[in-house]
Amino acid sequence: MGRRNVSIAIVGTGFSGIGLAIALKEAGFTDITLFDKADGLGGVWRDNTYPGAACDAPSHLYSYSFEPKPDWTRRFAEQPEILDYLRHCAAKYGLTPHFRFRTTITDARFQAATGRWRLHAGDGRTYEYDLFVAACGQLSNPAVPRLPGQDDFGGTMFHSARWDHGHDLTGERVAVVGNGASAIQFVPRIAPAARRLTIFQIEAHWISRKPDRVYPRWRPALNRRIPAVQKLSRLGIFLCFEAVLNPALISPRGRRVLSAPVRALCRYALRSVRDPRLRRRLTPGYEPGCKRILTSSDYYPVLNRPDVTVVDDPIVQLTPHGARTADGRHHAFDTLIWATGFRSQDFVAPLRVIGARGTELNAAWKGGARAYLGLAVTGFPNFFLMYGPNTNVGSGSIVHMLESQARYIVQAARLLATGVTSMDVRADVLDRFDAAAQRRLSTTVWNQGGCDSWYLDADHRNTNNWPGSMTGYRRRTRRLDPADYHLDR
Structure with a gap:
């Protein structure tokens, strides 16, 4: 049987979408379209431009294995x-x-008669493809709470x-x-300029020092001359x-x-x-790793400044000039x-x-998002996710996944x-995978560590999380077994 041309739509142009498009082109596929609502590529690395924004995985591992960058300027x-990369x-x-x-793709509908996906864009245009991949990622939609009085606040407010x-x-x-991964990066950068900085801590985090450093000038030359040096560095981090x-x-x-050493x-x-009182307030009451362990060498020191305050009581109401917390105190500020x-x-x-069958994906997930290997969902033929349910790693690099x-x-x-013309993952295959994943997750620190997290x-x-190792996931996804799918020709 001759090979037919397969048209492929990818929504998202971050590490997921770009990596997939490269792999498809290297495999000989040419009818590929990458859609993005923004005016440039990059995903989270295009959107997150706050002061100090950086990766918390080492550069040599947080890059494609097939495209090493010998001249990273820092660890x-x-x-x-990263965006330039x-x-x-x-x-x-x-x-x-x-x-x-x-081009904002607002909805995508599977056409059973043709085995194709029809994509509808916000400007009214439609597109049809044989294969549709959502590479939107787990960290693309900012979460902004709605609080009483939010519309009354008279200052500047942004995420x-x-x-x-x-x-x-x-x-x-x-x-x-908030005092999570983003805050601990930008707080040290903005504190010196602000007249006063108030941090409303939602929950304490385990934070270790960040072993960051600027690479010496000779390192890129060495990486280029002896590529094995960079490969060994990547392997060491991976292990x-x-x-x-x-x-x-x-x-x-x-x-x-390992809990005690960490x-x-x-x-x-x-x-x-x-x-010492602030140290006690900054010490979490849950196990290390229940939430992602953060890394920073300058967040804790900046809290020693006399013009920086950490508040534990939650905000109950925003006012025209600040916020009122649960203890009844009012905190004045100009920018939130x-x-x-x-x-x-x-x-x-x-x-x-x-x-x-006309089912919307979020309705299919009303009992919780799930996908076979984080990739395929029953009832959604010729559709795959990247960085989908249960593929996040608590330690390591998502790029490997x-x-x-x-x-x-x-x-x-x-x-x-x-x-x-149509491949739809079997319901029993998805059910067995999901049951096994949730069973393994039930004994992990994320489920038993005593915290509420975004996982x-x-x-x-x-x-969100994968209940195993990165090598285990590589092994599970190495070969697509057609028997896992209902196939129509």
Whole structure:
């Protein structure tokens, strides 16, 4: 049987979408379109431009294995350098003609009669493809709470993922709501300029020092001359995550062995806070790893400044000039920055995905998001997710997981090219996978560590994390088994 041309739509142009498009092109597929509502590529690394934005995974691992970057300027790359890397990859692998920017796909509907997906754009145009991939990611929709009096606040207000660079914080009273991964990066950068900085701490986090450093000038030359040096560096980082940190999260035995050293490491970092009462308030009451362990060498020291205050009481109401907290106190400020993370359970929202039986994906997920290997959902043929349910890693690099997913989706495209018009993952296959994943997750620190995190949905079901190692996921996705799918030709 001859090979048919397969048309492929990818929504999203971050690490997921770009990595998949490169893998598809390398496999010989040419009819590929990458849609993005923004005017450029990059995903979270395009959107998160707050001061100090950087990756918390080392640069050599947080990059495609097939496209090493020998000249990273530092061990933990900052946002502009990561975005430049993605632009470089897109240009080198010829993706430019495949991008369709400033195009918001509002809904996608499977056409049972043709086995194709019809995509509807916000401007009224429609597109049809044989294979549809949502590469929206888990961290693309900012979470902004709604509080009483929010519309009455008379100052400036924005989310860290939508940073207002036109607003000067110099001499202002600034409030930051949240103290997670984003806040600990930008707080040290804005504190010196602000007249007063108030941090409304939602919950204490375990924070270790960040082993960051600028690479010496000779390092890029060495990486280019002897590529094995960079490969060994990447391998060493990978093994540290896989053999040391990952067992502390997923294995009860690993938690017993490694929890105390990790806790000691974080407590050592906390010693840089001089006030013992503040140190107690900054010490979490849950196990290390229940929420992602954060890394920073300058967040704790900045809390020693006399013009920086940490508030534990939650905000109950915004006022025209500040906020009132649960203890009745009023805190005055001119600018409010939400550092409240993302709606991590909205894997495709606001995109509406409607499957073969007219079911909308979010309705199919009313009991919790789930997908076979985080990739395929029953009733949604020829549709795949990247960075979907239960594919996040608590330690390591998501890029490794994304490369595994891209290879799997390439196999699906090859199957469609043989004359298969529809491939729909079997319900029993998805059910067995999901039951096994949730069973393994039930004994991990994320489920038993005593915290509420973005990994868990409203029913405390862990819909985000992979309950194993990165190598385990690579092994599970290495070969697409056609027997896992209902196939129509």
